[in-house]
Amino acid sequence: LSIDHVIPRSQGGQTTWQNCVLACVKCNAHKANRTPEEANMRLRRAPDQPSWRPMFSSSDLPMASWQRFITTT
Template structure:
């Protein structure tokens, strides 16, 4: 803000402020503040970047948790959602024949489907995937941890907007 690269938004009025006008605002008792030798200003809850190159590109970590999220806790062969304890990670091309643990080669499978597929490819087992597995795209919203959202953010990054079921 000090260098003019960002503006603060007042959470109660949604007015934008540069550094000078933000530092003129009163600080309520108990409100977080930044202290310097000659200045004390409110900690802004909402900041708009005025100048930036782009959101840094990141990748979603290949992990058990993220495979479950990507596949929505659903067997990718039969479409059932038996619960996480009844789901396994299946290698489409089995590891025994050179299959690797990658986004494109791993899917969730229920115990029954994984048992039926055994050490074969889906074609070899007479099975079909519901959809081809892909690496999920990273979005900044994935990095917002639950529990640290402020009410003032709701207008800008609402959970309801992202989680509502879309109609066909």
């Protein structure tokens, strides 16, 4: 996988969460220095800043199976 700029840097696109997506190397090379529309391609989803929250349970309590590895103070 590679990082693709939705609006290419050559067209003024910035390296931000809202302008970067993951793309396979072949698709990124095909798109080249064009927007998805110019390359006749479409995004699978709109770019967005990832959230770290999915790594944790909704209650923010450690999983029971982790208890023996976690010390409480």
